[in-house]
Amino acid sequence: MATLQVTQRRSRNGSDKRQLDTLRSLGLRRIGHTVQIEDSPQARGMLHAVRHLVEVQEDKDR
Secondary structure, three states: OOEEEEEEOOOOOOOOHHHHHHHHHHOOOOOOOEEEEEOOHHHHHHHHHOOOOEEEEEEOOO
C-alpha cells in the first residue's frame, strides 16, 4: 500500500477547532513538519479538510 508524505506549509492560526483537531490527528505540529501516513479513505478525508494548509506527495516505493 502506498504512503503519503504530508508537510504543513501554512500556519494554523485562524483555523477553526475542527481543522486544528485534524492537524493534530495527522501528527503535524508546526510549519515545515513532515509526517508519513498510510493512504486510506480516512486519511484522504482528513487531508481534504486541511488541504489549504498542507502539501501532499505520494510515496509509491513502499
